[in-house]
Amino acid sequence: MNLEDLQHAENFRDRVSSVTKSGKRNWITALQPSGKFYRFRTYSSIFYLIIFFSLPFIKMNGEPFFMLNFPEGKFIIYGKIFWPQDFFIFAVAMITFIIFIALFTVIYGRLFCGWACPQTIFMEMVFRKIEWWIEGSPGQQKALNEKSWGLEKISKKSLKHFVFLLISFLIANTFLAYIIGVDELYKIIREPVSEHYSLLSGLIGFTLLFYGVFAFVREIVCTTVCPYGRLQSVLFDKDTMQIAYDYTRGEPRGKIIKGQERTTGDCIDCKKCVQVCPTGIDIRDGVQMECVGCTACIDICNDVMDKLSFPRGLIRYASENEISGKRKFHFNTRMKAYTGLLGVLVIFMSILIITRRSIDSYVKRAQGQLYQELDSASISNLYTAKIINKTSKNQHVRLKLEDSKGEIRLVGNEELTIKPESIHEMEFFVVFKKEDIVQRKTGIHLGVYQDEQKIQSITTNFLGPYQ
Ligand code: SF4
Ligand code: SF4
Secondary structure, eight states, rough: OOOOHHHHHHTTTSSSBBOOTTBBBBBOOHHHHHHHHHHHHHHHHHHHHHHHHHHHGEEEEESSSEEEEETTTTEEEEEEEGGGGGHHHHHHHHHHHHHHHHHHHHHHHHHHHTOOOOHHHIIIIHHHHHHHHHHHHHHHHHHHHHHHHHHHHHHHHHHHHHHHHHHHHHHHHHHHHOOOOHHHHHHHHHHHGGGHHHHHHHHHHHHHHHIIIIIITTIIIIIIHHHHHHHHHOOTTTTTEEEEEHHHHSOOOOOOTTTTTTSSSOOOOOHHHHOOTTTOOOOOOOTTTTOOOOOHHHHHHHHHHHHOOSOSEEEEEEEEHHHHHSSOOOOOHHHHHHHHHHHHHHHHHHHHHHTTTTTTEEEEOTTTOOOOEEESSSSEEEEEEEEEEOOSSEEEEEEEEEEETTTTEEESSEEEOOTTTTTEEEEEEEEEEGGGGOSEEEEEEEEETTTTTEEEEEEEEEOOOOO
């Protein structure tokens, strides 16, 4: 190790890679990787981007397939509208989500960050590619940055920032469509600006936010801001799969010296893995929270190994135990159990969402009321009902007493019309002949019907005069 490397080994944890020694911003201009993983990531990000941009346009039963309207507390998943009354599902979803994140990270490390996180996908697969296309390789980018402002610098920088802004605007529109739905978004486009000041300012705000993130903040989101990134340190263990440098094989590192027999490890200290890293770290320093698992260093190091006819995999997906030779990385029982549990959680959540009722009814006996004697032969109980229409269309429902001996007496129409996304509150009587009620509390069954089809069964009590 030379002096520079020794100093680096001593102080690489003293500051984040995006900050220089003097505390200024260190602009990371990463090399463009090429190789098996980069190819897979390109294909998977194309698929991801198609899903991201098309999902708000997909409709199911006239509703958006997926919409998260936080300001109005209205959420649509699988075309079903979820209300604050569905808090139970949200609570279960939150718990499932937290368990999922914890288990997933314990096994697969930052696989999500590298392959599925929108920040990484947009930054590495969209914005950085545009930067390479307009400004060239890292060397050319650095040279351009150091140049004084002339025609070339002005034209390249303005083109880059114009394209960045345009894509940020596109992302902001899509993002807004996830929140308010495409129909509302079309309105902003079609109708006069004066009618949509608030939404328009939201759109501009999101555009500037995305532009700021991808043009200026960039990898700092992953290395400093993202809470999931900060969680890694407590979730990783020595069996967690991560992108790791095989120090047992690579060290002591040493440059290739022509004509000299090689006595050092397989790392030729070319530093290509550092130059390609979008967060500017040296993976050879060991596991670092700044690593977003982008696989760029695997590809470039494999390329170096190929050229030297050394075996691939000096940097690879591996666990700490595998690298240190304690235990070979394999899909062990714990991983299988956790993965199974993750699958069960996903299936459980999906069933909960898919089987959730679009019309929900709650019936209870009116508070503070006992029974009423209607005449010498019959008695009645008063009930209150809440029928929630969670769809965006009128729904016609009917309440029916399933016990053949009694009857329901509604005040008004037999068939109820529940307006879209509303709660219908009502009162009704259930009447029984005295001879049919032989105990103080009798269980009764009500059915909620829609088009002669029972959509819900409700059980409640009927109070009679007997002790
Ligand atoms: S790319 Fe591979 S060989 Fe080159 S410095 Fe990194 S680990 Fe060593
Ligand atoms: S260390 Fe490797 S995997 Fe991690 S962010 Fe850098 S290049 Fe990507």
